[in-house]
Amino acid sequence: MSVLNRSAGRDIHIYEAKNPDTLIGGLILTNGMTNANFYSMVEIICIFDGTYFLRDEYGTIIQRDGSPLHSGKYYILTSGSMTLSDESWLVRTVSLASGSRVAGFRDAVRARDRRCVITGTEALSADYGIWRGFEAAHIFPLALEHHWTDNVYSRWITVPASSGGSINSVQNGMLLRSDIHTLFDGYDISINPDDNYKIVCFRPDGYNIAGKHLDQRFLEDPHRPVYQLLRWHFRQAVIANMKGAGEPIFECDFPPGSDIMGEIISSPRAAELMEFELSSRLAVGSRRKATARGVSYSSY
Known part of the structure; x- marks a missing residue:
């Protein structure tokens, strides 16, 4: 990899x-x-x-x-x-071959935000049910739900999820442009809630968003993401990008025929990366089985 x-x-x-x-x-x-x-x-x-x-x-x-x-x-x-600091960094990667979103989570995030929270880009075709280019992003990743459970992060959630457990509450999500979603998941972009929700870029900023703040309308919404989760993401981004040489950045675009598992095994932090990938794929599998039983899920 x-x-x-x-x-x-x-x-x-x-x-x-x-x-x-x-x-x-x-x-x-x-x-x-x-x-x-x-x-x-x-x-x-x-x-x-x-x-x-x-x-x-x-x-x-x-x-x-x-x-x-x-x-x-x-x-x-x-x-x-x-x-x-020995504060742990949880391996998180993005793979175009995996990923899942619970439909209730996706719909709640869309209804609340209707725009990319970080860039401000509006989903202009949302009234027609067209959301291409926009994705409901989990702040704390769904693939690491066992860490969520072990640390009782559900204590921060006040708006219950319609399905899928507390990790799928709208308070753990934001609507992002697809390209911004990838950067957010990779800790290239984060939000510092302790500095008036300032957007922080840890890689060169090609979007002119670094140093700006989230829209006040978003912050005034009672269903907005809880600041503890944004703080968690920001701390993870700082550790990943600033400590020592920084944590590795993994390839995420695998052409057909790629030996994905082989590349994972040969990479740094292979065990944790494998755990993340398997958790993501198991989630996809369980969503597909549920869909076959007549339960509607989004799979992107």
Whole structure:
């Protein structure tokens, strides 16, 4: 399986001042990133037992404020010790050969949003029942439902799902353009609910969305996604993209005849990737069986 390096293209590099030759992590700088944002993201990948601050490569102390972040090298200075966070990153990939959506979840997300939540692009043919180019995206992936259950994330859900369990509540979903859905699932794009729902791009932004905020009309909807799930996704995106060399980016477009399982087995984090793929495919299989029994599901 082709595996890409998330560190490629970084223009921000993070070091510990006590060990300046060891790279801790980094970031690709995109619009809207502030010094305060950077501090909060460093605190996701690092754990401190005392006070700390950041300085740039010229020796200037970086204030925790709304000033724009600049590219370059940054050094962490702390009065105590610092360790890298061991918060787990759950492998999540996108495969054009798999994926499923419960129809009730899809319909509820469509009815609420009627536009791509991140880009603002309206589903102009929605009144005619045509939603091509738009997909109902799970914030927390359906294929990892056992993690949802184990961590009782259902405690955050106040709007029950019509079917498929709490993970299929409209509060765990957003309508996205198909291309944005792929980037969201791959943690290339996320939303920081602790910064007024700012859109954060972890790869170069070709959509002019980085640094913008979600539409206030969306945020005022009582059925909007719960902020805890958006916060979970944002933390996962920071860990995937900023810690060390970053987590691998897996190929998702497999032409007919590809040895998908063989490529998965030969890839980094193969066991977790296999778990995700199998869970996705089992979900597809169960949906198809249900459809054969007369239950309607969407399969894209």
